[in-house]
Amino acid sequence: MLTKKKEIKFKINGLIDKPKYQSLVCTCSKDDVLHQHPNEMCYSCYCNIAWDSVPKESFNVIVKNKKGKSTKTITEITLHRDSSLDRINGWSWIS
Numbered sequence: 001m002l003t004k005k006k007e008i009k010f011k012i013n014g015l016i017d018k019p020k021y022q023s024l025v026c027t028c029s030k031d032d033v034l035h036q037h038p039n040e041m042c043y044s045c046y047c048n049i050a051w052d053s054v055p056k057e058s059f060n061v062i063v064k065n066k067k068g069k070s071t072k073t074i075t076e077i078t079l080h081r082d083s084s085l086d087r088i089n090g091w092s093w094i095s
């Protein structure tokens with residue numbers, strides 16, 4: 001019998017419709033492998049990799065408290081962006 005996996009909703013605060021960096025065109029050299037991603041990358045690739053590194057679904061972290069260690073499921077994160085190109089500088093969660 002199939003059991004339906006419980007889906008945990010995941011919320012990302014700070015999403016915007018069209019980040020400015022998405023209008024950038026990749027300028028990585030297509031001729032020279034040393035000047036292509038991942039050896040070197042243009043600002044467009046750099047910004048897209050930053051987005052790719054953002055979790056898109058819930059994840060577990062181990063937290064220390066007075067009782068020792070416990071596992072906590074993170075279901076909401078907040079993005080941190082630079083103001084000039086909306087590039088994602090990082091993300092955080094509130095524990």
Ligand SMILES: [Zn+2]
Nearest residue numbers: 026028042045
């Ligand atoms: Zn590129």
